[in-house]
Each structure stands twice: as structure tokens, then as C-alpha cells.
Amino acid sequence: MDNRCIGVFDSGLGGLTCVKEIMKILPEENIVYFGDTGRVPYGTRSAEILVKYTISDIRFLKEFDPKLIVIACGTASTTALDIVKGKFDVNIMGVVAPSAHTAAASTKNGKIGVIGTSRSINSGKYEQAIKAVNGDIEVYSKACPMFVPLVENGYLDSKVTYMIAEEYLEPLIKAGVDTVILGCTHYPLIKKVIGDIVGESVTLIDSGKEVARHIRSSIEAGEVEAAARHNGNRFFISDKVESFQTAAEMFLDTKINEPIEKIDIEKYML
């Protein structure tokens, strides 16, 4: 047994959809979450800046001696994971590989759609990961830059979200995909809208959920040791604490009883 924590980070709120899934299927685990609310959003940053941010986020989480660090952010996973992986003596995983594997296993017609931030889509990493599993699969990618602000502003089920989602998803529907990867951890909050538009026959892959499942498989396979008992989670952010709690509870779909702690992430910049 290894009671050390699982460190999870994201640009802000999105990664909490991943935390939610870990809490659900691995309730014994102790999670230390860092939401980089002081530097959100990551989706529009350059690769250079994102790598710097990711390194500082990992340096912060390393202070808790985690047994595993999860980059619960589509953009940081697609852009920085490969670069930072070899730089730290800790097990680091992103959201791309687990969802690419599940999508490749799930598609019947060999046509997968991927949606994410502009940076994630431009990186081509999801496509690459799917092709690595099965080179015959056709991948249709579409950047959805308005989804993060819509979610962050609470437009979860509104007419405008449907209109913008229809515009974004049209090419994927036309291409005939039967599986869509929600390649940004914000998107599970508008899963209903996306599902209504693409239709019931299309399988939606929630990248946070796939990460949680992947951790469970790693535990079952003995690659990661399970925690003996749940001692509590911790939540850190890099900007004001006010207003975070309400939004965070919407993403987690549960109350946060622990105090939310503010840190100075600039201190962890190299």
C-alpha cells in the first residue's frame, strides 16, 4: 500500500471533472489538486509558455511527494507532457492516451471525432495517439474555443451553447464519426448539449473519466500502489479563493469541506 497522494493539476476548474471521477471509483485515494486560476486559460497560450507553466505546476505538486501526477488538462497534456515527462523523477500521466485508447476500442466505423482547445487540436496529439493504436482509424478534429468561456460563465444548458456547439460539431457529424473524445476537461459540463447535437448513437469519451479508469487499471496491474485509507484531499489555487468554491463544487458535483488554499505559483517558475 502507498498512502502518498495523487497530484492533479489543471489551468483552473476543468481538472476537477477528473478529480470527481477519481473520487468516485477510487475513494481511498488522497488527492492534492492544483488549479492554476491565476494563469487560466491554458488553451490560448503558446507552447513555450505552457511548458513553463506545466513545469512550475509539477514542481509545486512534487512538494507533496505524490506517487503519481495527473495533468488533468487537455492543452497541457497535448503540448507539454512529452517534454516534461523525462525531467522529473515521478510518474506523470496526461489525459490524451487513456481517451485515445478507449476511443479506438469503442469506434465501430473507424471514425473518431476529437474536440478541444485550439492549442490541443493544433498539436495533433490526439490524432497521433489514436493512430498509434490503429492506423486505419480516421480522425476528425475540431477546435472549440468558445466552450471554455461558456462553461466558466455557467452557460451549461442554454440556447447559445447549443448554437455554438451546433456550429462546432457540424463537420464531425457530416464526417459520420461514431465516437467523440471530449479532449478538454471542461467539456463534461456540457456533455448533455454535445450529446443532444451529435445524437445518441455517438459515444462520448470523457477524458477525466478515462484517466480515473486508467489509474484504477494501473493499481490493479500493480504499477501504482493503492492507498490504504483516505486521509483527506487538498485543494490549491493560484488566485483569489472567493468565487472558486461555488464553481469548483459545480465541477466536482459535491461539496468541498476542506479549506481552499491559495499559493504563489510564480515561486515555482524556473
Add this chain to the structure above:
Amino acid sequence: MDNRCIGVFDSGLGGLTCVKEIMKILPEENIVYFGDTGRVPYGTRSAEILVKYTISDIRFLKEFDPKLIVIACGTASTTALDIVKGKFDVNIMGVVAPSAHTAAASTKNGKIGVIGTSRSINSGKYEQAIKAVNGDIEVYSKACPMFVPLVENGYLDSKVTYMIAEEYLEPLIKAGVDTVILGCTHYPLIKKVIGDIVGESVTLIDSGKEVARHIRSSIEAGEVEAAARHNGNRFFISDKVESFQTAAEMFLDTKINEPIEKIDIEKYML
């Protein structure tokens, strides 16, 4: 005559609407623009972080020995101007006072609406500045957090922008305002949408334009010396240069012939 530059900065693109107006009415002036694209948006940051960012932006512009620095960002003007003003030996102005004065002079029925980012609206600074001119004026403020992402993603004249704007502007219309301050330098790009919704009888005050007029008045009053001749403008940003130019030209409404230069703004943090 004082050929030194006018330094102008904003979180990214919005301040260019102010640059556009300065170029139009004061074509001799030499402008050094800094768009903090690496740390955009400012509208959702805490006051503490915003003050730090503003100080670094000013420290960068100070290197060009400006005769005047314009905070062409509603959020930084409302939140940081008072704090930074005394800290530097350079003339610094924001966007609040000029538009508050014009709005107070323009209203006939004594009811002014102010729209801006959540942080600008919560600061109460526009209301304070209007009341300082005329305490009898009633001010109705409304945060419009979706306007910046809509503008940045090119939804300038679309159905969704109309729908969201209708939602935001409804309380101002109900209150019967006859003047609305566009308290964020992004908003002039959706001035048509806003104008269509509030109606022709309502005067819209463009904060960037008011700043340009204020500089012209200061020159006429001898408080700021005019430039003898235009030697050229310079444009700096803090993240990738690609994709900036096209967007910037949309904001400026003209071509940028100068090379756009990238700087490391972190170096200017205290």
C-alpha cells in the same frame, strides 16, 4: 515639442481600439503598444495579481522613455491605476475618468449605464468617477463576462452575440439609461450589436476614443507636449506573434507594417 512616445498597454488586443483612435486624431504621435497576450485575460484576475501585472507592464514601457502611459484596459484602469499612479515618475492615465466625464456631460435624463468585465464592475470605479462629476446621476452597472471571449473569437455580428448582449443589456434598458459607457476596450468591436439592442436614442461612449480625445485636450491645454513628427509606432506582445497580427489589424482597422515584437514580460515583474 516632445517627440517621446506615448506608451499604451492592455491585456492583449482590446487596447488597440484606443491606439486606433489616437492614430486617427493625433497622427504625429509615436505610439509604443504592449499587449500582454501571454497573461490575457485581465478581467478575471484578482486585484492583487492585476496590480503586479500593471506594474510590470509600466516598467516595460518605461524603457522607451514615454511622455505619457495609457492604461488602455478597463480592468487595469479600475483596479490598479490608483495604486500605481504615485509609484512612477511618469504621467499615467486610465480609461475611466475620460469616459466618466463625457458620459456625465452627455446624459440628459441623469441615468448612465456602465458595462465592463466582472472585475471592473465590481470595483465600482466607473460609478465613483461619474458621481464625482455629478452626484445626482444614477449609475446602472452590468458585468458582461462573455463579451471578451466572443470578440476574441470573432463573434462580432452573430446571433449568439445578440442573444448574450440582450441578456446583459436588459436591466440597463429597463432602468431607462440614455448613455452607456463601453467600459472595456474590447467592446467597440461589438458596438453595432450593443447599439442595435439599446436603440438609437442611447449614446454609447467608447472609452478608447475618449482617451484619445483627452490626450488631444491635454496637448491643447499644454499639459502634454505634442510630437513634432511621426517616426513610427512599435508593437510588443508577451506570447506568440503568429495569429496576433490578423486579430490586431481587425482591432486597429488598418494594416500593421511594423514587425510585431515578442518580449518576456516576466523579466519586468518585481
